[in-house]
Amino acid sequence: MMMLTMKKMLLPLLVFTAGGGYATAEEMNFTLSLKQPGNPAVSYPLTKNGSSLTAATVLPLTMTCTMTPAESDQRLVVKLKAHQRLYFNIGASMATDCPTDHCELYLPGFWYHKNLRSPREAPSFHTSKSWDFREDRLSSPLTGVYDSRTGRTLTVMRSLDKPADALTTHQEGEIILGGHTSVGYLGFDCKSGFASLTFGYPWRETPRRYIRKLTLAPAATSFARLEPGEEIELSWLIRESRASDYGQFVTDTWNYCFDRIHPEPIEPLYTPGQMKAQLANYFRQSYVDRYALKYHSGSNLRCDDCRPSDHVTLGFVGRVLLNAFNCLEYGHLTGDAQLTAMGDAIFQSWLQHGLTARGYFKEDMRISQGLPSDADCVHTIRQQSEAVYAVLHYLNYEKLNGRRHQDWEQAMRTLLNQMLLLQQADGSFPRKYRDDHTPTDGSGGSTPSATPALIMGYKYFGDKRYLKSAQRTVDYLEQNIIGPSDYFSSTLDANCEDKEAAISAVTATYYLAMATAPRQRQHYVDLCRQAASFALSWYYLWDVPFAPGQMLGELGFRSRGWGNVSVENNHVDVFVFELPHILCWLTETTGEQRYLQASRIMETSLCQLLPVTGRLCGIALPGFYPEVVQHTHWDYGRNGKGFYNDIFAPGWTVASLWELYSPRRTADFLQGSRGQAHPRHSVDNTP
Numbered sequence: 001m002m003m004l005t006m007k008k009m010l011l012p013l014l015v016f017t018a019g020g021g022y023a024t025a026e027e028m029n030f031t032l033s034l035k036q037p038g039n040p041a042v043s044y045p046l047t048k049n050g051s052s053l054t055a056a057t058v059l060p061l062t063m064t065c066t067m068t069p070a071e072s073d074q075r076l077v078v079k080l081k082a083h084q085r086l087y088f089n090i091g092a093s094m095a096t097d098c099p100t101d102h103c104e105l106y107l108p109g110f111w112y113h114k115n116l117r118s119p120r121e122a123p124s125f126h127t128s129k130s131w132d133f134r135e136d137r138l139s140s141p142l143t144g145v146y147d148s149r150t151g152r153t154l155t156v157m158r159s160l161d162k163p164a165d166a167l168t169t170h171q172e173g174e175i176i177l178g179g180h181t182s183v184g185y186l187g188f189d190c191k192s193g194f195a196s197l198t199f200g201y202p203w204r205e206t207p208r209r210y211i212r213k214l215t216l217a218p219a220a221t222s223f224a225r226l227e228p229g230e231e232i233e234l235s236w237l238i239r240e241s242r243a244s245d246y247g248q249f250v251t252d253t254w255n256y257c258f259d260r261i262h263p264e265p266i267e268p269l270y271t272p273g274q275m276k277a278q279l280a281n282y283f284r285q286s287y288v289d290r291y292a293l294k295y296h297s298g299s300n301l302r303c304d305d306c307r308p309s310d311h312v313t314l315g316f317v318g319r320v321l322l323n324a325f326n327c328l329e330y331g332h333l334t335g336d337a338q339l340t341a342m343g344d345a346i347f348q349s350w351l352q353h354g355l356t357a358r359g360y361f362k363e364d365m366r367i368s369q370g371l372p373s374d375a376d377c378v379h380t381i382r383q384q385s386e387a388v389y390a391v392l393h394y395l396n397y398e399k400l401n402g403r404r405h406q407d408w409e410q411a412m413r414t415l416l417n418q419m420l421l422l423q424q425a426d427g428s429f430p431r432k433y434r435d436d437h438t439p440t441d442g443s444g445g446s447t448p449s450a451t452p453a454l455i456m457g458y459k460y461f462g463d464k465r466y467l468k469s470a471q472r473t474v475d476y477l478e479q480n481i482i483g484p485s486d487y488f489s490s491t492l493d494a495n496c497e498d499k500e501a502a503i504s505a506v507t508a509t510y511y512l513a514m515a516t517a518p519r520q521r522q523h524y525v526d527l528c529r530q531a532a533s534f535a536l537s538w539y540y541l542w543d544v545p546f547a548p549g550q551m552l553g554e555l556g557f558r559s560r561g562w563g564n565v566s567v568e569n570n571h572v573d574v575f576v577f578e579l580p581h582i583l584c585w586l587t588e589t590t591g592e593q594r595y596l597q598a599s600r601i602m603e604t605s606l607c608q609l610l611p612v613t614g615r616l617c618g619i620a621l622p623g624f625y626p627e628v629v630q631h632t633h634w635d636y637g638r639n640g641k642g643f644y645n646d647i648f649a650p651g652w653t654v655a656s657l658w659e660l661y662s663p664r665r666t667a668d669f670l671q672g673s674r675g676q677a678h679p680r681h682s683v684d685n686t687p
Helices: 246-261 272-286 320-334 337-353 381-400 406-422 447-461 464-482 499-514 518-537 579-590 593-605 650-660 665-670
Strands: 013-016 022-025 029-034 042-045 047-049 052-054 061-070 073-082 086-099 103-107 111-113 130-134 142-147 152-158 173-176 185-189 194-201 204-212 215-226 231-242 311-313 364-366 378-380 432-434 439-441
Touching: 061 086, 073 086, 073 215, 086 103, 086 142, 086 152, 103 185, 103 246, 130 194, 142 185, 142 194, 142 246, 152 194, 152 246, 185 204, 215 231, 231 246, 246 518, 246 593, 272 320, 272 337, 272 650, 320 337, 320 381, 320 650, 337 406, 378 381, 381 406, 381 447, 381 665, 406 447, 406 464, 447 464, 447 499, 447 665, 464 499, 464 518, 499 518, 499 579, 499 665, 518 579, 518 593, 579 593, 579 665
Parallel strands: 173 215
Antiparallel strands: 013 022, 029 042, 029 086, 047 052, 052 061, 061 073, 073 231, 086 194, 086 215, 103 111, 103 142, 130 185, 130 204, 142 152, 152 231, 185 194, 204 215, 311 364, 378 432, 432 439
């Protein structure tokens, strides 16, 4: 078993082993820090005497520590009772015999492996081999280590208290909290050459704090106040197990967290029909038609006015063509000729002016400065694929309703054929490249974004070359991303461990499974399931607390079902698109009920911040759904925890939620719905 080693105190406990029995592990370290206002804090190593924790000197409080079995875990309970007013921070460390070179660490939604995909300016092993983080940075309040030599795993998870948080007067150094918080800290220490897991209360962040994108700041330690006679109880669950590899460790740990936290769907504020009715206001208010390319403005808008911008992004944060299709389809559904005309005009303008001579889309531009030349275009496989996805849905919808667009069909054949030429020998696609196929970023991390476009091309045109190309992408994905559990480089504004990489892997393997004969399908189902656990690990299973006066808390915001973005971008958002529907399919295919429950949590939770008249949720206009939801002590440049950044990109948030509330769209396309109409959602205009 992974042995816990003795340093400062003896704390006998029983740890469950993978063999099914119990063995005695030894020790952990506790340290208490006390602060007098105006003086530096003083730290006291603690020793266990019976159930009491004591220091070498008499302290103004009584402390006890107990360990009891709890299913396959051990529950550690620490109680503190003050004899006089005091300000404290208590921390613990569990040492293991896992060498740093062989340990793989996991803090859900924030730390994977050693975060070596991230730069020195973000939390990673590049900067330090020891880190402590606020619990609300983590999608589940857990820290864990996997020993790659033995397969042994050890995790520590905080038993959640009633949510509460306090505003702080300072952002670094020693901070006395001005009120009660339930937020503690979790982390690890690998400086000694062996891994230790660290945890404590209230929060601290060491050796640096991550305060905004690629910005590390000095460490901070907070101190909670106890009045004379006041008592506090703190609890953690400790679990030892075994996993075949790091991916299995993440999967098993996500299952464990889900079962222990037991998240439930919330009561949704709006129905799918109500959501779409309000989101449609984004189409009406963001439409820009004064340039050669027409679009719904979805990038670089201000939250306080939502005025259209001249920044046009084809996919990624703008999702121009997918929003055009949603607008057009909804216009037909509701009899709104204005919306239908907008969608038609956008598609027509991009067919006429938005393609290079080689057949690729122009992606990212300041349209007021004119269209970029073909030579100036840098393409991304992600945005090109997102555009193909949108156009093929549009073409399929139009054909089902008796309208054909052969010019668009030819444009898509040309683009898909160019993608075949771009694909590398190992099945990957370069992340970024010029119009002549010269790579500017040869990373293969974005490869799975091409798979849905290729499968849809195969389904629409019946060209088996696209299916073979898609199979090669998943061969690459299996060998380089899913196999080593290294999900990276799918988002375009960071090149690090990120949620969207895992979602892309889930989506790619789902599409291929849906397009593959039954005798081959199970392999892709297994890959999809493996990637799904990584994707889900980014999504919150608990509700982080907010301090009085922080807007999100005052709105009653609950974070369960929302996903952290990446190691570099530490906020939550509504990026799901097709993921909830794939989770439902995985439940049907594998019988795993946790996936179905997770999808229900997403569907009921992600509508919470819909701006409607009378409840604008900090956004100037109804329907412009917020993007950078700052749930922890981090900001994207402005405002901080409990608020949004001042600039946002509602183009992709509207598109993501529209997909969430269109549950049969992709399945119908992949299952050959050429003879059927798309299902219709009920129309409900009541907010």
